[in-house]
Amino acid sequence: MKKEKIRHLLDLSKAEKRAFLDSFDMILSDCDGVVWNFTGPIPGVNKALQLLKQKGKKIAFISNNGMRTMEEYKQNFSKLGIDVSERDIIHPALTTVKYLKSIKMQDAVYCIGTEIFKDYLRNAGFTVLDGPTERFPDERVANPVRVYTDFFEETDSPKVGAVVMDIDVNISLAHLMKAKCYLQRNRDCLLIAGATDKIVPLDSSMDVIGPGYFIDILERASRRKALVLGKPGQALATFVLEQFNVTRPKRTLFIGDMLPQDMGFGTKCGFQKILMLSGGTTKSMMFSHERSEELPNFYASSFADFIRLYEDISQ
Numbered sequence: 511m512k513k514e515k516i517r518h519l520l521d522l523s524k525a526e527k528r529a530f531l532d533s534f535d536m537i538l539s540d541c542d543g544v545v546w547n548f549t550g551p552i553p554g555v556n557k558a559l560q561l562l563k564q565k566g567k568k569i570a571f572i573s574n575n576g577m578r579t580m581e582e583y584k585q586n587f588s589k590l591g592i593d594v595s596e597r598d599i600i601h602p603a604l605t606t607v608k609y610l611k612s613i614k615m616q617d618a619v620y621c622i623g624t625e626i627f628k629d630y631l632r633n634a635g636f637t638v639l640d641g642p643t644e645r646f647p648d649e650r651v652a653n654p655v656r657v658y659t660d661f662f663e664e665t666d667s668p669k670v671g672a673v674v675m676d677i678d679v680n681i682s683l684a685h686l687m688k689a690k691c692y693l694q695r696n697r698d699c700l701l702i703a704g705a706t707d708k709i710v711p712l713d714s715s716m717d718v719i720g721p722g723y724f725i726d727i728l729e730r731a732s733r734r735k736a737l738v739l740g741k742p743g744q745a746l747a748t749f750v751l752e753q754f755n756v757t758r759p760k761r762t763l764f765i766g767d768m769l770p771q772d773m774g775f776g777t778k779c780g781f782q783k784i785l786m787l788s789g790g791t792t793k794s795m796m797f798s799h800e801r802s803e804e805l806p807n808f809y810a811s812s813f814a815d816f817i818r819l820y821e822d823i824s825q
Contacts, residue, residue, distance in 0.1 A: 516796070519784070519810045520818055528823045530808070534763040534782060536568040536754070540741075542575055543767035543789020544813065546586065548712035552788050554814025556590040562816060563592070570754060572600040574705035574740045574771060576627040576676045580604070597753070602704035602740045603630035605749060606674055609702070609739055610636065617671025620692050622678050622685050622724075623704065637668060642684050670696060675728065675736070676704035677721050686728055693732040701728065703736035706743070707771055711790030741766075742775035751779060765813075767791055774804040788812040 522530060539545065545555050563569060571594070573583070580596055587594045596604075603623075607630055610619070618637040621628050631638045670692040678685070693699050708722035729736055739746050756762055759780030766772020767789025776783035785806035787793060799805060810816075 516806060517808060519808050519815050520822075522808075524823055524825075527819050531565075531819060531823065534567070534761050536570070536756075536762045537562060538750070538754070538762060538764050538781065539569065539571050540766035540768070540772050540789075541571055541573040541583070543711050544765055544786045545571070545590070547789065548716075551590060552812050552814075554812060554817060556592070558813040558816040559590060559592050561820060565820070570594075570598040570600070572741065572746075572750065572775075574602060574707055576602040576704055577624050579626055600746075600750060600753070601630075602676060603627040605739045605746060606676075606702060606704060607631060607634040607636075608749070609737075609745070610634075610672065615671050618668040619672045619674055620670050620689060621674045621676075622681060622689060623674065623676035624678060627674075627676050627704070631674070639668075639670065642688065646684060670699055672700040672702055673728075674702045674704070675721065675725055676740075677710075681721075681724055686724065686731070689728055690731050693728075693734055701732065701734045701736045703738045703743070704740040706738055706740055707768065709790060711767070717790060741771040742778060744778055747775065747778040769796065769799050769801070769804040773806050774801075776806075777803045783807050785809040786812055 519527070519530070544552070546552060559569060569592075571583075580599060580601055583599050583601070584594060584596075603626065610631075611634065615636065618639050619631055620639045621631060622640070628638050628640060673689045673692050675689070693701060703721075703725050705720065706722045706725055707720035709717045710720040711717040725736055737743070737745055739749075750756070751759070756779070760782060762779070762781045763784060764772065764776035764779065764781040765784045765786060766776070767786045769785070769791055773783050773785060783806040785791060785796060785808075787809060788811065793809070796805065796809060
């Protein structure tokens, strides 16, 4: 996609708007920065989603945020007047569970993530290891051999078959050191990543560091490439196409607010793509972005623009 050809949805002609709305049957949408942000629902999103469903569009959601339970997701959508089932929401922890079950994982899983993420693994029957939870005394920190010895002794039992890394605001160097030990001791140990976002927008004026930088550190230190089960991972793309029985990708519209995670993911799936400016990417960021595969087909200010689209073609 050439940057100069990316147009705002509302700048299309009436015929182009009609053709665009007729070009897709299903919408797959990100949540944070598109449906809601840190302060609450994005204005107009409830009416837009309800209108799209009334027009016969199927809608499902794909999130990289494993800090909410599935029940919280459903409650948030219910407040918007949108009834969704668990099958309509791709949650990084549940995708990880499904993958580990598909390969018949029997060994323990070391997880750097939220307790919500770990609980989904535990409830699926996996032995979950985490920590360390206590601060290392200075005399141990001053003796790196002692620190590594403690980790190596821990890795003897039980055997760890996968290191899973997702969002964890309490992450420390000790967590990364321990993860590397598991990967170093067992060459068959998998490295799995959920969310890979390097920046997580809270609203249009503030963002925080995401897990992506820490995944990079662990990949470089362990000389392993993570299997990414969050956006924009190819493994997730395969999973999504299968779950929603997508046989004509171009008839699916993917909506997100981030260029690498969302637009890059849409490209891997072969979807049409819209970038919403309601989250972590500005118009200037989009037009200065150099990776063509991470650019959208169109952009919009927010979901509310769909209301205007239908109004425009009905006049």
